[in-house]
Amino acid sequence: METAEIRRRWLTYFENRDHTVVPSAPLIYDDPNLLFVNAGMVPFKPYLLGQQTPPWPRATSVQKCVRTGDIEEVGKTSRHGTFFQMNGNFSFGDYFKQGAIELAWGLITAPQPEGGYGLDPERIWPTVFRDDDEAFALWRDVIGVPAERITRRDEADNYWNMGVPGPGGPCSELFYDRGPEYGAEGGPAVDEDRYMEFWNLVFMQDDLSAVRSKADFDVAGPLPAKNIDTGMGLERMASLLQGVDNLYEIDEVFPVLDKAAEMTGKKYGAHSGHAASSSHPDDVHLRVVADHVRSSLMLIGDGVTPGNEGRGYVLRRMLRRAVRAMRLLGYEDVALPHLLPVSMERMKASYPELETDFGRISQIAYGEEDAFRRTLAQGITILDTAVADVKKKANGGSATLAGDQAFALHDTYGFPIDLTLEMAAEQGVAVDQEGFRALMQEQRARAKADAKAKKHGHADTEVWKELRELGATDWVAYQSLSAEGTVRGLVVDGEQVSELQPGQTGQVVLDRTSFYAESGGQIADSGVIKVDGATLKVIDVQRPVKGLVVHTVTVDGGPVTVGNAAYAQVDPDWRLSACQAHSGTHVVHAALRQVLGPSALQSGSYNKPGYLRLDFAWNSALSEATRSEIEEVSNLAVRQDLPVSAQYMTLPEAKEWGALALFGETYDEQVRVVEIGGPWSRELCGGTHVAHSSQVGAISLTGESSVGSGVRRVEAMVGIDALRYLGKERTLLSQITGLLKAQSSEELPERINELLIRVKESEREIARLHQQQLLADAGRLVSEASDVYGVQFASVDLGDGAADDARTLATDLRQRFGNDRPAVVAVTVTAKGRPSIVVATNDAARQWGVQAGALVKVAAGVLGGGGGGKPDLAQGGGTDPAKTGAALEAVEHAIGSTVTAR
Template sequence: METAEIRRRWLEYFEKNGHVVVPSAPLIYDDPNLLFVNAGMVPMKPYMLGQQTPPWQRATSVQKCVRTGDIEEVGKTSRHGTFFQMNGNFSFGDYFKKGAIDLAWGLLTTPQSEGGYGIDGDILWPTVFKDDDEAFALWRDHIGIPESRITRRDENDNYWHMGVPGPGGPSSEIFIDRGPDYGAEGGPSVDEDRYMEIWNLVFMQDELSAVRSKPDFDISGPLPTRNIDTGMGLERIASVLQGVDNLYEIDEVYPVLAKAAEMTGTKYGEHSGHAATSSHPNDVHLRVVADHVRSSLMLIGDGVTPGNEGRGYVLRRMLRRAVRAMRLLGYGDKALPELLPVSLERMQASYPELAADFPRISQIAYAEEDAFRRTLDQGTTILDTAVTKAKQSAASLGGTSAPTLPGSQAFALHDTYGFPIDLTLEMAAEQGVQVDQDGFRRLMTEQRQRAKADAKAKKSGHADTEVWKELRALGATDWQAYQALSTEAKVTGLVSDGARVEGLGEGSTGQVVLDRTTFYAESGGQIADEGIITTPTGQLRVRDVQRPVKGLVVHTVDVLSGEITVGDGVQAQVDPDWRVAACQAHSGTHVVHAALRQVLGPSALQSGSYNKPGYLRLDFAWNEGLSKATRSEIEEVANLAVRQDLAVSSQYMTLPEAREWGALALFGETYDEQVRVIEIGGPWSRELCGGTHVAHSSQIGALTLTGESSVGSGVRRLEAFVGMDALRYLAKERALVAELSGLVKVQPDELPDRINELLARVKDAEREIGRLKQQQLTAQAGELLGKATDVAGVRLLAHDAGDLGADEVRSLVTDLRSRLGDGAPSVVAVTGAAKGRPVIVIATNGPARDRGVRAGDLVKVAAGVLGGGGGGKPDLAQGGGTDPSAVGAALDAVERTLAD
């Protein structure tokens, strides 16, 4: 019995027994404590905990789940997997122990011909909680199982709770005896390999007041409402009903494993007597591929994308582990384009939405493989060489210590080749080598500190540090950026392509060192000044200014005319408009920061900034987006500070004095003992800062926030224009409002109401169009009935509906099936192609299904012709593709298949 059929029977059985079928929640679930849904009962927790009133008394589901806590163990045994599906049935104040046991026994032992699973009751062994005489008696007296097959177990095995005070209760687990080939006889207490658990019935009846451990808790009394929570692993019962040993060999997983084996020329299980228990590397790699490809398909389908943290990192890790496993099996080409469609083919029977979304899913997966292949190509050889050296080094010491990969090698793999540290740890461990993780972490810290220095070096023409040290030895730069915009100076050094030179000619680019300068060197988030250096024979345009070593200011210049030589007397002139706008932006950053903290509180601390003439950007620690009202309030507070013409002053003091004074220091920055404190409006804004500023806040001019966004976990970003740039921004917005007002012929203040009115009219028109289209479909359905033809004793109504969308096609198909009735076997197949995307929907009536005609089978054939895939239930199925010109051929394929 295929897994999709087991799933279908589960839902059908419980629906017939009064349960509401609840669709699976997405793997990404709104629970701050979970990366993914990891148990079938997770979506039911609010009802079990009494946080919400359940909308039904009986419910059933097949819930998608992912567990990643032991991802390293996947493939090493036949038990570990990441994605799985949990069948569950739930009762909220309705049936209890007897009902749950009756339902479980009925589904398990009812013959397959009658819709059950057809398991022989003589090989089923229930367990109950040691003190649960009621459950014991139900199994013995009501179901009729001999006492010798009913096992009492303690709190570790047969009592359920969440690990915190709240609901709990005894459980009854159902085990199946797989026979003497799997171990010793005697029941679950003797051997849980031979006796495998397939179903757990939790009788939620107790209120727990304290939970100290799994077996140690206090019960304060009975729950006001008793509930039932049961779980049956779909993959586990599939292995039983399909006569295979483990989850890797069921129909939804094994085809990927088999495809991987075929691609790599590997035979699964050839190195041991039993593939399921084999720990041979080849078998482990094949199981990793099978599990991770399916899990990745399901995760991407539910909206996860590869990333460097959280859910994205879990997905990235699984995709990369699968690709690497194929490499280790000797397959060097792209693997996912061969493997992912195989997994889709098996999973779409239960999750047809995967087929429709496969173009997006595959694009994400294949791009991640391409990126990782580049990483592997570069890094694996390096790692292997380093591992070999580590082993040789350990051997030279007589083997007294375990071989260890130096932290420097692990860091080089991460920094240069993009190898995540966990991958290095895993690959090294496979070869019996440890990794110096402390050394790796130390180098990571040093790397972050070097990043700023490296950036400065690049901006300084890639000159060697020794060049700047030599020039610094000639004397420190007399830096006058706070005092003036121009000064006379002398050229003390010139650098071109990283080397000292005596002169720079017209059209060349290089670095100029002066004995005195008024140019601001980039620092503290403020970019460098621009301006002109005038020489005795020409002019140089200054386009960047840096401090490559302490005390030395270096100007990167383009020689516009003439030349410059060492010893020349020059005039250094900062562009005054540039400096004014830069001061406005930097002071504006301080004002926005103070306004932000006034509105949100002191925890909203700046974590980074960037400002240039007319524009500022401020990053701050915050865990949620700001509302429109909050952004407006921050903007208003900032502009009130501008309007109040607050004094802006600077003072020098020791760092301890500054901290005592309440001055804010930017996290991650380093400061000298003497620091410069910028104060705006007294204590309202005090920050350590080396930037240039206006003299009074009114000189900032207009300030308008233009954006607020997330730039990382727990970090938000505000952006704003100041001065003339703010006025230009507002002028553009005013022009846009005027244009829109003119188009809809209202005054600007009436514009929102007018737009809302137009939107409402559009929605009304869309609803009317939908109503008319539905009427048209209903009328069309009556006309189409005469098109039905006889194909091998089955009425087939095949029709191309043109540019109808999927919902409309589905509505038409179900209407046509209803009109054809159940008097004779009938099949309805209709295609549509809205926006160039073909879709086909097929429905069958009862008599047709009695003859073995299944809508899902026919859809797969038709969707294949359309260049896509599909699936669904025997009575109704849907598929799609990419070739709208093939709809006629798809309908012909349905007819041929029906005839065959």
């Protein structure tokens, strides 16, 4: 039975038993504690924790999940993977233990022709919590499982909690006996390889007052409403029903592994009688490829793009690990164009949007591979040189690559630290990880210093949960720019306070507000909140928890106390400009898709009064003609005065209607669809907008650039700011026209081209004169050459100059020496603060064993760097320009040592 069919049967079974089918949430989820959704219950946490009222009494889902905590272990065994799917059924105060157990048993044991999974009931082993006599009795007396097949286990195995005070409860896990060929007899307590766990039924019944560890906690009492949370691993069930050993061999994963094996000429499991347990490097690399290609496909599909931090770094790491695994298998050509389509073909049955969106997905993935191949070419050479140097200095002892060298590889060349660790380890060299992390921390601290107050002020959500329990904010930003309300809460430094003093900065929660909270790429409104005797200047508005709007303010007058009547007033000019920018973003997005095609999908945006930027999937720079066309299409849409409207509908209805969703956003069942000109622009959006496109005003594209593999960014000014921008451009153009004494701006290209030609001619003439000056003293340098045990040696330090100057002078001097006597020339120069040295030898010197490459390595070592080259001509460099004289002396000594040792 294919995995997609197992998934379909799950949803059908529970839907037929009054469960609402809830679509999988995106892997990027609005939870400050999670990088990705890592469990099937994550989207249901607010209901299970009692924070929100569930819209249905029972639900079911197949949730996409990614866990990256043990990414280094992926491939080393068949047990570790990153992407997986969790089938779940949930009850919110509806059925409890008996209902959950009966539903589970009915699905897994019903014959396949009747819509079940058809597992052999005699091979199913339930486990229960040690003290859960009720669950034990249900399995034995209601279901009919013999008592000897029901195992009692302790808190570590069969009690669920979140690791913090709150709900918890015993659980019952289901295991399947795969047979004696997989291990010893005796049930899950004896061998969990033979007895594979595939389903966990959590009976959420206790209110925990303290949680010290998974197995050590205090139960304060029963929960007021008992819930059910179950999770069945889809990949595990697939391996059971497909008769394979593990997730790498199921129908959604193995085709990628098989394709990688075909491309590299390897045979999976050829080195072991049991491929799944093989730790041979080839099998490990093949499993890495299979896992990471599928996980990357799903992450990009949900809007993640490669980057250097957070989610983007995880994706980048997986893509690059997959590419490098192929290289280690001996395949050095581009790999992802052969592998990613295979994964998409297997996954599209469950996620058809992957095929629809594959143009964007593949652009991003292939762009990242191309970038990584360039990174490898640069980084490997640098890393190999550094590793060889530390090994040489270690002189056979333990060698460690310095943290600053690893950081330079990462910061300058984009070489991931995990790749540095792997490649260094392969050559027997350790890496100073603590030094690297310290430098990374310094860099991040600098980059985030300005944003810390704003973005991290809401990191601790506990205080906001308490305020949310008082009721949701009545949010009227769509209907009005002002609102009368009451101060419901005041917060300073993460703690609730009773009042804010004059001049103080803090957060204010009102029961009703007209302020737009930052979301969907649109920054928060500006304005004031007036309280009796005080004016609060609003400097930020956020939604730290769902349903709660929080204003960051500075107080003028006051004090302000909880319970004060308040009047919220948004700055109307600010809001109008913000609406222009947000609507302008939709217009530019539609124009991009019209000009470039439907694969140019938005992957992120930011807009504020007068300015917008939009990131979209595309893997090459836009030409000037294309940029002009996009700008023209955008402004024509503005000129046409297209109607702008917003309406609410269910998410499936919106998708069927053709509305575009922003990647990475989490949407409720009811979503808001904003239209501009009907189907021309139809997007899911919670932002504020103008009423007609003409109100956007002018749109002027100001820039286009790359922001990552397969992702481009356009920037534009909007409305009056666009006109001001064009006015500045016109003034600048007029100034240049005057400076070049042109009659009109149309003459500028010709005038500038003439000027550039003259500049180039002048540069060539200057370079010619410089060369003449450089070589003018060549005869004197030859005549003044020193004698080093019979070898003529000319050395010169040019000081500051161009790197090519040293090579030019060295080769000229060597030619002047001829070949009658051995001769060596060494020239140093400092270009842009970094010293370099060139050494040249004639034929006679080389016959005496004096070689340029060996001499350069000696000199470069003095300069604090490295180098090499051919016996007749070599070049090196370093970091310390004060050592150029010492480097030339080192060359002279090395010549003497070589000659005297003959």
